Amino acid sequence: MHILKILFKNAFRHKLRTGLTIISITIALLAFGLLRTVIDAWYAGVEASSAYRLVTRNAVSIIFPLPLSYKDRIRQVDGVSAVSWGNWFGGIYIDEKNFFANFAVDARTYFDLYREYAIPDDQRTAFMRDRKGFVAGRKLAQRFGWKIGDTVVLKGTIFPGNWEFVMRGIYRGRDPNADETVFVFHWDYLNETLKKAASTRVDQVGFYMVGIRDPARATSITDAVDSLFKNSYAETITETEKAFTLGFVAMSDAIITAIELVSFVVIIIILAVVANTVAMSVRERTNEYAVFKTLGFGGWRVAGLILGESIVITMLGCAFGVAATYPAAQIFGKAMGAYFPVFHVSPGTLLLDVAFSFVVGILAALVPIYRTLRMRIAEGLRMVE
Amino acid sequence: MVVSISKLCKSYHRGGQVIPVLSDISFDIAEGEFLALMGPSGSGKSTLLNLIAGIDQPDSGSIVIGGVDVTQLTETELAHWRALNVGFIFQFYNLIPVLTAFENVELPLILTSLSRAERREHVTMALKVVGLEDRMDHYPGQLSGGQEQRVAIARAIVTDPAILVADEPTGDLDRVSAEEIMGLMDRLNTESKKTIIMVTHDPRAAKKAHVVRHLDKGVLTNAHSQDTL
Numbered sequence: 001m002h003i004l005k006i007l008f009k010n011a012f013r014h015k016l017r018t019g020l021t022i023i024s025i026t027i028a029l030l031a032f033g034l035l036r037t038v039i040d041a042w043y044a045g046v047e048a049s050s051a052y053r054l055v056t057r058n059a060v061s062i063i064f065p066l067p068l069s070y071k072d073r074i075r076q077v078d079g080v081s082a083v084s085w086g087n088w089f090g091g092i093y094i095d096e097k098n099f100f101a102n103f104a105v106d107a108r109t110y111f112d113l114y115r116e117y118a119i120p121d122d123q124r125t126a127f128m129r130d131r132k133g134f135v136a137g138r139k140l141a142q143r144f145g146w147k148i149g150d151t152v153v154l155k156g157t158i159f160p161g162n163w164e165f166v167m168r169g170i171y172r173g174r175d176p177n178a179d180e181t182v183f184v185f186h187w188d189y190l191n192e193t194l195k196k197a198a199s200t201r202v203d204q205v206g207f208y209m210v211g212i213r214d215p216a217r218a219t220s221i222t223d224a225v226d227s228l229f230k231n232s233y234a235e236t237i238t239e240t241e242k243a244f245t246l247g248f249v250a251m252s253d254a255i256i257t258a259i260e261l262v263s264f265v266v267i268i269i270i271l272a273v274v275a276n277t278v279a280m281s282v283r284e285r286t287n288e289y290a291v292f293k294t295l296g297f298g299g300w301r302v303a304g305l306i307l308g309e310s311i312v313i314t315m316l317g318c319a320f321g322v323a324a325t326y327p328a329a330q331i332f333g334k335a336m337g338a339y340f341p342v343f344h345v346s347p348g349t350l351l352l353d354v355a356f357s358f359v360v361g362i363l364a365a366l367v368p369i370y371r372t373l374r375m376r377i378a379e380g381l382r383m384v385e
Numbered sequence: 386m387v388v389s390i391s392k393l394c395k396s397y398h399r400g401g402q403v404i405p406v407l408s409d410i411s412f413d414i415a416e417g418e419f420l421a422l423m424g425p426s427g428s429g430k431s432t433l434l435n436l437i438a439g440i441d442q443p444d445s446g447s448i449v450i451g452g453v454d455v456t457q458l459t460e461t462e463l464a465h466w467r468a469l470n471v472g473f474i475f476q477f478y479n480l481i482p483v484l485t486a487f488e489n490v491e492l493p494l495i496l497t498s499l500s501r502a503e504r505r506e507h508v509t510m511a512l513k514v515v516g517l518e519d520r521m522d523h524y525p526g527q528l529s530g531g532q533e534q535r536v537a538i539a540r541a542i543v544t545d546p547a548i549l550v551a552d553e554p555t556g557d558l559d560r561v562s563a564e565e566i567m568g569l570m571d572r573l574n575t576e577s578k579k580t581i582i583m584v585t586h587d588p589r590a591a592k593k594a595h596v597v598r599h600l601d602k603g604v605l606t607n608a609h610s611q612d613t614l
């Protein structure tokens with residue numbers, strides 16, 4: 001017999017109590033895991049951003065456009081490998097609740113710059129040939145059951161009218177962080193339509209996507225681009241794609257902080273639950289710990305018995321919690337696909353799960369250990385039944 | 386191992402009040418002696434036994450056992466000393482309910498460097514001495530009081546300590562079981578040469594002892610030896 005066996009037997013002496021505690025930990029860790037995953041999902045765009053891309057926008061605000069003519073000047077900056085551009089279209093598909101991101105992009109350059117979006121060659125060619133064509137991410141197409149050749153109408157909000165598009169391709173993400181819910185169509189189609197309507201918004205670009213050869217030179221290139229347009233009527237701000245995306249995420253900073261806080265509160269609650277269970281069990285067995293001490297079991301062994309029991313309980317709860325997080329995240333991700341294009345349980349979340357469970361196991365045992373070690377044997381032995 | 390107690394004092398403090406329990410106790414216990422401590426409830430018998438067994442500390446005085454003053458040992462040294470020298474038998478057996486009879490007896494051996502096989506051998510031997518080798522896989526809840534106490538005795542002797550201390554070992558048993566236990570204690574004393582210090586209320590149990598000492602309000606009254614048959 002090993003001391004480990006005693007500790008396991010102790011942990012399951014009160015099957016109901018231990019079971020309930022383990023279930024509590026499981027549920028708490030499930031909640032914790034999902035909350036962390038929501039936060040990760042928020043930052044997924046940042047994670048997915050490429051160090052090889054910069055974004056140039058109007059210095060006043062992203063809602064103000066830049067002239068199309070900037071594209072040639074940006075391309076000439078040393079270190080720039082490619083330039084693409086686009087506009088946030090903001091079209092609505094049937095109903096507002098069907099929200100998804102849709103952009104007018106320069107079709108010739110876009111997919112070369114966004115290598116993480118894999119699109120079959122024939123579909124890409126078909127897209128290039130059709131002025132009204134569009135390409136959608138795999139998840140988006142799945143969500144609305146779109147097939148190649150289907151006609152999709154978006155109601156314009158920024159650009160009024162009903163816009164008709166024909167599905168010409170479906171792209172897949174090359175890595176798990178890639179957003180597969182984006183809708184892109186020809187910027188030329190948008191621009192020509194505006195021209196026909198004699199709009200003042202002709203030849204205006206929402207943002208430039210700038211490919212660079214060497215991420216280490218990103219800072220000097222952003223400076224070079226911005227200095228080109230200094231003192232012009234449309235000054236620019238150029239930043240790495242990461243910084244650009246982070247800027248958007250920062251707008252929901254308060255919500256993320258709140259979610260983060262709640263996720264930690266969950267851990268504190270679970271600490272209270274485990275601490276209570278361990279304290280109760282140890283107190284009931286004061287007499288037995290007195291016997292262990294009488295038989296010559298030293299402080300370390302007695303502490304180990306209590307600590308071990310606490311950790312066995314928390315780690316079992318942790319294991320179940322982690323196991324439950326995956327299917328739960330999958331269901332959650334499906335339901336919230338429109339808001340969180342990427343919803344994966346990250347290794348970091350698992351690591352936090354395990355680390356926090358371990359810490360909870362240790363903290364919960366501290367007071368009972370202290371009490372038991374301080375307990376005088378003669379007094380502990382007196383506490384019979 | 387000779388036990389030599391001198392000028393032992395012990396009091397408890399409760400809410401600023403000092404409750405004297407043992408005052409100026411001095412006596413010797415010879416090697417191989419079977420001593421019974423008797424006296425009214427609250428007279429300090431358990432307290433004295435605990436002090437001798439090294440699970441409590443006196444206010445003053447010394448207890449020298451086999452040349453070691455146990456009152457001077459640190460807690461860790463004392464734990465080690467107990468594991469080597471003293472076997473404990475309690476009124477309520479104090480077995481660990483989630484462990485089998487075998488595992489309960491094996492408990493003190495976990496602290497030794499014995500191999501698994503050696504431990505098994507020792508445990509089987511101890512259970513044989515108390516006549517329970519066929520019950521080794523039973524849990525305490527599946528044993529009678531008398532059997533539980535015999536398992537507890539097996540646990541006390543498995544490390545082969547020189548001294549056995551027993552606090553009312555028959556206090557919770559019926560007459561037949563009590564007699565069995567006393568027979569066993571007697572054998573351990575005569576055959577295995579254990580020094581036994583036993584607190585008891587039961588005159589019948591005390592009969593097995595060589596020496597009976599009476600405590601009254603923390604003071605030792607005269608001892609009388611008795612010849613066992």
Ligand SMILES: Nc1ncnc2c1ncn2[C@@H]1O[C@H](COP(=O)(O)OP(=O)(O)OP(=O)(O)O)[C@@H](O)[C@H]1O
Binds near residue numbers: 430432
């Ligand atoms: N932890 C303690 N705090 C305060 N007083 C105590 C404590 N332990 C024992 N006492 C007191 O010390 C006295 C002696 O107690 P002890 O247990 O040694 O008596 P005893 O002779 O074994 O009695 P019994 O025959 O009932 O077991 C009692 O008055 C008891 O109330």
Ligand SMILES: [Mg+2]
Binds near residue numbers: 430431432552584
């Ligand atoms: Mg007593």
